[in-house]
Amino acid sequence: xxxxxxxxxxxxxGDPLAYAKFVEENQGQVYNLALRMLNDPQDAEDVLQETxxxxxxxxxxxxxxxxxxxWLYRIASxxxxxxxxxxxPETVSVDEPLTLDANDSIPRQLADWSSLPEDELLxxxxxxxxxxxxxxxPEPLRIVFVLRDLQGLSTAETGEVLGLSVGAVKTxxxxxxxxxxxxxxxxxxxxxQ
Amino acid sequence: xxxxxxxNLLSQLSDYIDGDLEESLCAEIERHMEDCPDxxxxxxxxxxxxxxxRSTERTEVPPDVQSRLFKVLELEEIIRGR
Numbered sequence: 217x218x219x220x221x222x223x224x225x226x227x228x229x230g231d232p233l234a235y236a237k238f239v240e241e242n243q244g245q246v247y248n249l250a251l252r253m254l255n256d257p258q259d260a261e262d263v264l265q266e267t268x269x270x271x272x273x274x275x276x277x278x279x280x281x282x283x284x285x286x287w288l289y290r291i292a293s294x295x296x297x298x299x300x301x302x303x304x305p306e307t308v309s310v311d312e313p314l315t316l317d318a319n320d321s322i323p324r325q326l327a328d329w330s331s332l333p334e335d336e337l338l339x340x341x342x343x344x345x346x347x348x349x350x351x352x353x354p355e356p357l358r359i360v361f362v363l364r365d366l367q368g369l370s371t372a373e374t375g376e377v378l379g380l381s382v383g384a385v386k387t388x389x390x391x392x393x394x395x396x397x398x399x400x401x402x403x404x405x406x407x408x409q
Numbered sequence: 410x411x412x413x414x415x416x417n418l419l420s421q422l423s424d425y426i427d428g429d430l431e432e433s434l435c436a437e438i439e440r441h442m443e444d445c446p447d448x449x450x451x452x453x454x455x456x457x458x459x460x461x462x463r464s465t466e467r468t469e470v471p472p473d474v475q476s477r478l479f480k481v482l483e484l485e486e487i488i489r490g491r
Contacts, residue, residue, distance in 0.1 A: 328450035
Protein backbone atom coordinates (compact mmCIF):
# COMPACT_ATOMS: atom_id res chain seq x y z
CA UNK A 217 0.00 0.00 0.00
CA UNK A 218 1.33 3.44 -0.86
CA UNK A 219 2.48 4.95 2.39
CA UNK A 220 3.78 8.14 3.77
CA UNK A 221 2.28 11.01 5.66
CA UNK A 222 1.82 13.14 2.52
CA UNK A 223 -0.29 10.46 0.82
CA UNK A 224 -2.36 9.97 3.99
CA UNK A 225 -2.96 13.73 4.21
CA UNK A 226 -4.16 13.79 0.59
CA UNK A 227 -6.47 10.86 1.28
CA UNK A 228 -7.89 12.46 4.40
CA UNK A 229 -8.42 15.74 2.59
CA GLY A 230 -10.63 13.87 0.08
CA ASP A 231 -8.23 14.22 -2.88
CA PRO A 232 -9.91 12.12 -5.64
CA LEU A 233 -6.59 11.29 -7.31
CA ALA A 234 -5.18 9.90 -4.08
CA TYR A 235 -8.38 7.97 -3.38
CA ALA A 236 -8.38 6.46 -6.90
CA LYS A 237 -4.81 5.29 -6.29
CA PHE A 238 -5.80 3.89 -2.88
CA VAL A 239 -8.72 1.96 -4.43
CA GLU A 240 -6.64 0.63 -7.33
CA GLU A 241 -3.96 -0.63 -4.98
CA ASN A 242 -6.27 -2.27 -2.48
CA GLN A 243 -9.33 -3.47 -4.40
CA GLY A 244 -7.71 -6.90 -4.91
CA GLN A 245 -7.25 -7.62 -1.22
CA VAL A 246 -10.80 -6.51 -0.39
CA TYR A 247 -12.37 -8.45 -3.28
CA ASN A 248 -10.48 -11.65 -2.44
CA LEU A 249 -11.35 -11.42 1.25
CA ALA A 250 -15.05 -10.95 0.41
CA LEU A 251 -15.05 -13.69 -2.22
CA ARG A 252 -13.45 -16.16 0.15
CA MET A 253 -15.79 -15.24 2.99
CA LEU A 254 -19.00 -15.21 0.94
CA ASN A 255 -18.20 -17.61 -1.92
CA ASP A 256 -20.43 -15.56 -4.23
CA PRO A 257 -19.11 -13.07 -6.82
CA GLN A 258 -22.17 -10.78 -6.57
CA ASP A 259 -21.94 -10.57 -2.77
CA ALA A 260 -18.18 -10.00 -3.07
CA GLU A 261 -18.80 -7.10 -5.45
CA ASP A 262 -21.36 -5.57 -3.07
CA VAL A 263 -18.89 -5.84 -0.17
CA LEU A 264 -16.15 -4.31 -2.35
CA GLN A 265 -18.34 -1.28 -3.05
CA GLU A 266 -19.58 -0.95 0.54
CA THR A 267 -16.02 -1.18 1.89
CA UNK A 268 -14.63 1.64 -0.25
CA UNK A 269 -17.70 3.83 0.28
CA UNK A 270 -17.38 3.36 4.06
CA UNK A 271 -13.60 3.85 3.97
CA UNK A 272 -14.01 7.13 2.08
CA UNK A 273 -16.43 8.46 4.69
CA UNK A 274 -14.32 7.21 7.61
CA UNK A 275 -10.89 8.34 6.35
CA UNK A 276 -10.99 11.78 8.02
CA UNK A 277 -11.39 9.95 11.35
CA UNK A 278 -8.48 7.56 10.71
CA UNK A 279 -6.05 8.12 13.59
CA UNK A 280 -3.17 5.96 12.39
CA UNK A 281 -3.29 3.67 15.43
CA UNK A 282 -3.11 0.72 13.04
CA UNK A 283 -1.77 0.60 9.49
CA UNK A 284 -4.07 1.76 6.71
CA UNK A 285 -4.11 -1.80 5.38
CA UNK A 286 -5.23 -3.27 8.74
CA TRP A 287 -7.85 -0.53 9.03
CA LEU A 288 -9.22 -1.34 5.55
CA TYR A 289 -9.25 -5.08 6.32
CA ARG A 290 -11.30 -4.29 9.44
CA ILE A 291 -13.91 -2.44 7.37
CA ALA A 292 -13.98 -5.21 4.75
CA SER A 293 -14.21 -7.98 7.37
CA UNK A 294 -17.10 -6.24 9.11
CA UNK A 295 -18.88 -5.69 5.78
CA UNK A 296 -18.43 -9.38 4.88
CA UNK A 297 -19.70 -10.57 8.26
CA UNK A 298 -22.68 -8.17 8.11
CA UNK A 299 -23.62 -9.55 4.72
CA UNK A 300 -23.37 -13.12 5.99
CA UNK A 301 -25.56 -12.23 8.92
CA UNK A 302 -28.16 -10.67 6.63
CA UNK A 303 -28.23 -13.83 4.55
CA UNK A 304 -28.23 -16.15 7.55
CA PRO A 305 -29.48 -14.35 10.65
CA GLU A 306 -28.58 -17.29 12.95
CA THR A 307 -24.87 -16.71 12.23
CA VAL A 308 -22.61 -16.55 15.29
CA SER A 309 -20.93 -13.20 15.91
CA VAL A 310 -17.15 -13.23 15.54
CA ASP A 311 -16.62 -11.88 19.05
CA GLU A 312 -18.92 -14.35 20.79
CA PRO A 313 -17.19 -17.14 22.69
CA LEU A 314 -16.97 -20.34 20.67
CA THR A 315 -19.06 -23.19 21.93
CA LEU A 316 -17.55 -25.86 19.73
CA ASP A 317 -17.21 -29.29 21.23
CA ALA A 318 -13.55 -30.08 21.97
CA ASN A 319 -14.06 -33.55 20.45
CA ASP A 320 -14.91 -31.79 17.23
CA SER A 321 -11.21 -31.19 16.68
CA ILE A 322 -10.05 -34.80 17.09
CA PRO A 323 -8.74 -36.10 13.77
CA ARG A 324 -10.70 -39.01 12.39
CA GLN A 325 -9.17 -39.33 8.95
CA LEU A 326 -5.68 -40.76 9.36
CA ALA A 327 -4.64 -41.57 5.80
CA ASP A 328 -1.45 -39.79 4.76
CA TRP A 329 -2.30 -38.32 1.36
CA SER A 330 0.37 -35.60 1.54
CA SER A 331 2.53 -37.18 -1.13
CA LEU A 332 -0.17 -37.53 -3.78
CA PRO A 333 1.01 -35.91 -7.04
CA GLU A 334 0.36 -32.16 -7.39
CA ASP A 335 -1.99 -32.62 -10.35
CA GLU A 336 -4.29 -34.72 -8.16
CA LEU A 337 -3.97 -32.41 -5.16
CA LEU A 338 -4.79 -29.37 -7.27
CA UNK A 339 -7.24 -30.79 -9.82
CA UNK A 340 -10.29 -28.66 -10.62
CA UNK A 341 -12.43 -31.00 -8.55
CA UNK A 342 -10.02 -30.75 -5.61
CA UNK A 343 -10.02 -26.94 -5.81
CA UNK A 344 -13.81 -26.98 -5.71
CA UNK A 345 -13.74 -29.21 -2.60
CA UNK A 346 -11.21 -26.83 -1.00
CA UNK A 347 -13.39 -23.76 -1.65
CA UNK A 348 -16.53 -25.51 -0.43
CA UNK A 349 -14.73 -26.65 2.74
CA UNK A 350 -13.85 -23.03 3.59
CA UNK A 351 -17.40 -21.84 2.94
CA UNK A 352 -18.67 -24.48 5.37
CA UNK A 353 -16.49 -23.33 8.26
CA PRO A 354 -18.38 -21.48 11.03
CA GLU A 355 -17.89 -17.74 10.45
CA PRO A 356 -15.68 -17.09 13.52
CA LEU A 357 -13.25 -19.73 12.25
CA ARG A 358 -13.61 -18.80 8.58
CA ILE A 359 -12.72 -15.13 8.96
CA VAL A 360 -9.57 -16.00 10.92
CA PHE A 361 -8.51 -18.65 8.40
CA VAL A 362 -9.15 -16.36 5.42
CA LEU A 363 -7.20 -13.44 6.89
CA ARG A 364 -4.31 -15.52 8.21
CA ASP A 365 -3.79 -18.33 5.70
CA LEU A 366 -5.38 -17.01 2.50
CA GLN A 367 -4.73 -13.27 2.73
CA GLY A 368 -1.37 -13.82 4.44
CA LEU A 369 -1.76 -11.54 7.47
CA SER A 370 0.31 -12.30 10.56
CA THR A 371 -1.34 -13.65 13.70
CA ALA A 372 -0.96 -10.23 15.37
CA GLU A 373 -2.45 -8.37 12.36
CA THR A 374 -5.39 -10.82 12.22
CA GLY A 375 -6.01 -10.16 15.91
CA GLU A 376 -5.86 -6.42 15.34
CA VAL A 377 -8.34 -6.58 12.45
CA LEU A 378 -10.83 -8.67 14.42
CA GLY A 379 -10.26 -7.31 17.92
CA LEU A 380 -9.11 -10.73 19.14
CA SER A 381 -6.12 -11.71 21.28
CA VAL A 382 -3.22 -13.57 19.65
CA GLY A 383 -4.24 -16.64 21.67
CA ALA A 384 -7.81 -16.51 20.35
CA VAL A 385 -6.57 -16.13 16.77
CA LYS A 386 -4.28 -19.15 17.17
CA THR A 387 -7.00 -21.32 18.67
CA UNK A 388 -9.48 -20.46 15.92
CA UNK A 389 -6.93 -20.86 13.17
CA UNK A 390 -5.96 -24.29 14.49
CA UNK A 391 -9.58 -25.43 14.68
CA UNK A 392 -10.23 -24.16 11.17
CA UNK A 393 -7.19 -25.96 9.80
CA UNK A 394 -8.12 -29.21 11.54
CA UNK A 395 -11.62 -29.08 10.07
CA UNK A 396 -10.29 -28.36 6.60
CA UNK A 397 -7.74 -31.15 6.92
CA UNK A 398 -10.55 -33.51 7.85
CA UNK A 399 -12.65 -32.55 4.82
CA UNK A 400 -9.71 -32.72 2.42
CA UNK A 401 -8.62 -36.04 3.93
CA UNK A 402 -12.02 -37.60 3.22
CA UNK A 403 -11.64 -36.56 -0.40
CA UNK A 404 -7.97 -37.35 -1.00
CA UNK A 405 -8.01 -40.67 0.90
CA UNK A 406 -10.37 -41.99 -1.78
CA UNK A 407 -7.86 -40.96 -4.45
CA UNK A 408 -5.22 -43.14 -2.81
CA GLN A 409 -7.18 -46.35 -3.25
CA UNK B 410 -5.51 -40.59 17.91
CA UNK B 411 -6.93 -41.88 21.18
CA UNK B 412 -3.66 -41.90 23.12
CA UNK B 413 -3.37 -39.13 25.72
CA UNK B 414 0.00 -37.94 24.34
CA UNK B 415 -1.53 -37.61 20.85
CA UNK B 416 -4.37 -35.47 22.21
CA ASN B 417 -1.95 -33.25 24.14
CA LEU B 418 0.29 -32.73 21.11
CA LEU B 419 -2.62 -32.12 18.78
CA SER B 420 -3.34 -28.66 20.20
CA GLN B 421 0.22 -27.56 19.39
CA LEU B 422 0.44 -28.76 15.81
CA SER B 423 -0.44 -25.44 14.15
CA ASP B 424 2.27 -23.69 16.16
CA TYR B 425 4.60 -26.53 15.21
CA ILE B 426 4.03 -26.22 11.47
CA ASP B 427 4.14 -22.40 11.67
CA GLY B 428 7.54 -22.59 13.39
CA ASP B 429 6.11 -20.84 16.48
CA LEU B 430 6.86 -23.61 18.96
CA GLU B 431 9.88 -23.68 21.22
CA GLU B 432 12.62 -26.14 20.35
CA SER B 433 12.09 -28.54 23.25
CA LEU B 434 8.41 -28.99 22.33
CA CYS B 435 9.30 -29.49 18.65
CA ALA B 436 11.73 -32.20 19.70
CA GLU B 437 9.00 -33.82 21.82
CA ILE B 438 6.58 -33.86 18.87
CA GLU B 439 9.24 -35.27 16.55
CA ARG B 440 10.16 -38.01 19.05
CA HIS B 441 6.50 -38.92 19.42
CA MET B 442 5.93 -39.04 15.66
CA GLU B 443 8.73 -41.59 15.21
CA ASP B 444 6.60 -44.11 17.07
CA CYS B 445 3.16 -42.85 16.10
CA PRO B 446 2.24 -43.12 12.42
CA ASP B 447 -1.20 -41.62 13.09
CA UNK B 448 0.29 -38.36 14.43
CA UNK B 449 2.86 -38.35 11.65
CA UNK B 450 -0.01 -38.59 9.11
CA UNK B 451 -1.94 -35.79 10.82
CA UNK B 452 1.11 -33.50 10.85
CA UNK B 453 1.93 -34.25 7.20
CA UNK B 454 -1.63 -33.71 6.01
CA UNK B 455 -2.19 -30.63 8.18
CA UNK B 456 0.99 -29.10 6.78
CA UNK B 457 -0.10 -30.01 3.24
CA UNK B 458 -3.59 -28.58 3.81
CA UNK B 459 -2.11 -25.21 4.79
CA UNK B 460 0.38 -25.33 1.91
CA UNK B 461 -2.37 -26.10 -0.64
CA UNK B 462 -4.54 -23.22 0.55
CA ARG B 463 -1.63 -20.80 0.68
CA SER B 464 -0.71 -21.71 -2.89
CA THR B 465 -4.15 -20.85 -4.28
CA GLU B 466 -4.00 -17.91 -6.61
CA ARG B 467 -5.71 -14.64 -5.87
CA THR B 468 -8.66 -13.82 -8.08
CA GLU B 469 -8.15 -10.68 -10.16
CA VAL B 470 -10.96 -8.17 -9.81
CA PRO B 471 -12.89 -8.59 -13.10
CA PRO B 472 -12.78 -5.46 -15.33
CA ASP B 473 -16.58 -4.99 -15.21
CA VAL B 474 -16.53 -5.17 -11.41
CA GLN B 475 -13.75 -2.55 -11.36
CA SER B 476 -15.69 -0.23 -13.66
CA ARG B 477 -18.82 -0.44 -11.53
CA LEU B 478 -16.73 0.20 -8.40
CA PHE B 479 -15.19 3.36 -9.85
CA LYS B 480 -18.62 4.49 -11.03
CA VAL B 481 -20.14 4.07 -7.56
CA LEU B 482 -17.20 5.97 -6.07
CA GLU B 483 -17.54 8.69 -8.74
CA LEU B 484 -13.91 8.16 -9.75
CA GLU B 485 -14.58 7.10 -13.34
CA GLU B 486 -13.31 10.34 -14.86
CA ILE B 487 -10.15 10.31 -12.79
CA ILE B 488 -9.31 6.80 -14.01
CA ARG B 489 -10.25 7.62 -17.60
CA GLY B 490 -8.31 10.84 -17.58
CA ARG B 491 -4.96 9.24 -16.74
